[in-house]
Amino acid sequence: MGLFFDVLSAINNPQQQASISHLETMTNAVQKVASEHGVPSNRMPMILSAVGSALLPALQQKAGGGDNPLQQLMGGALGGMLGNSALQSLLPPQVQTQLAEGIAQKTGLDASTLQSIVPALLPIVTGFLNMGANKPGQPVGNPLLSAFLSGGTEGGADLGNVLNMANRFLNPSQA
Numbered sequence: 001m002g003l004f005f006d007v008l009s010a011i012n013n014p015q016q017q018a019s020i021s022h023l024e025t026m027t028n029a030v031q032k033v034a035s036e037h038g039v040p041s042n043r044m045p046m047i048l049s050a051v052g053s054a055l056l057p058a059l060q061q062k063a064g065g066g067d068n069p070l071q072q073l074m075g076g077a078l079g080g081m082l083g084n085s086a087l088q089s090l091l092p093p094q095v096q097t098q099l100a101e102g103i104a105q106k107t108g109l110d111a112s113t114l115q116s117i118v119p120a121l122l123p124i125v126t127g128f129l130n131m132g133a134n135k136p137g138q139p140v141g142n143p144l145l146s147a148f149l150s151g152g153t154e155g156g157a158d159l160g161n162v163l164n165m166a167n168r169f170l171n172p173s174q175a
Helices: 002-012 020-036 041-064 069-077 084-090 093-107 111-132 143-150 159-170
Strands: none
Touching: 002 020, 002 111, 002 143, 002 159, 020 041, 020 111, 020 159, 041 084, 041 093, 041 111, 041 143, 041 159, 093 111, 111 143, 111 159
16 A cells, blocks of 8 residues: 555645546556456456566666666656557566466466557556656656655555555545
8 A cells, every 4th residue: 555655645746747637547547458458357456466566676677777767768658658669678578478477377367468468558557657756847756656666565566556546546436
């Protein structure tokens, strides 16, 4: 739940880009991916958790490089505009294949379906993480991304948990 509290903090901070409508856009995009690929929506949190786990070391490595390439990558990801070359630099094709096969073993879903879902989810995830970026004209920073990169506490950086909490927050009558 830790990362979701960072989302709420970003929504409540007028200096950051996050908003409830942006959170809705991200959760709707995840549901759209599930629908387009015939994946039950209740499987998406597990898939997002696996994608986040695979993405975390790649983003940590990028964050460790000079000239802050992560910030540039994240800036381009807002609204799901992550280019194919950026995707390949984060998760090369062989890593995407391994990830899809691992998720398939855990969920019983078809690995080829999952292989097509991973590229569709990465721009959503990076757009979500970019919600914590400060608005133009504000000091540079992204506490949401920093919290994700630090791994949070007690699984607090689990994107599947964030999706579940976001759905409960956005649809309290269905919780």
